[in-house]
Amino acid sequence: MRSPPSPLTVLKRELRSLSLPNKRALLRWLQSQITKEEEQNANREMISSQVGREVIQEQRIGKTVYRQERIRCGKPGCKCMAGELHGPYWYSYCREGGKVRSQYIGKTLKTEGELQGSC
Numbered sequence: 093m094r095s096p097p098s099p100l101t102v103l104k105r106e107l108r109s110l111s112l113p114n115k116r117a118l119l120r121w122l123q124s125q126i127t128k129e130e131e132q133n134a135n136r137e138m139i140s141s142q143v144g145r146e147v148i149q150e151q152r153i154g155k156t157v158y159r160q161e162r163i164r165c166g167k168p169g170c171k172c173m174a175g176e177l178h179g180p181y182w183y184s185y186c187r188e189g190g191k192v193r194s195q196y197i198g199k200t201l202k203t204e205g206e207l208q209g210s211c
């Protein structure tokens with residue numbers, strides 16, 4: 093018994109009969125799909141919260157995510173280990189060269205004008 097061909101195999105067989113301009117158009121379309129999906133994945137990754145942090149609220153300005161969090165510092169015997177977290181404090185998160193950079197802002201979030209270029 094043969095297993096059914098994968099969707100990609102079926103697709104390839106059909107695509108072979110496409111004209112060259114259509115193949116080029118398909119390639120461009122595929123490229124844009126990939127770019128879009130990669131951007132979405134990057135954003136999703138950026139939004140995921142860190143372990144030991146409780147997110148109170150979140151705000152996005154451009155490519156930067158501002159997040160108000162309560163922190164568990166992890167020091168043994170600290171009040172946060174008993175559930176009394178520190179903060180809340182504001183942090184900014186942005187993606188730079190494939191890495192997420194976080195920055196401590198403080199107890200209050202600045203105005204949108206002040207936040208420009210904070211990342």
Ligand SMILES: [Zn+2]
Nearest residue numbers: 165166170172
């Ligand atoms: Zn603590």
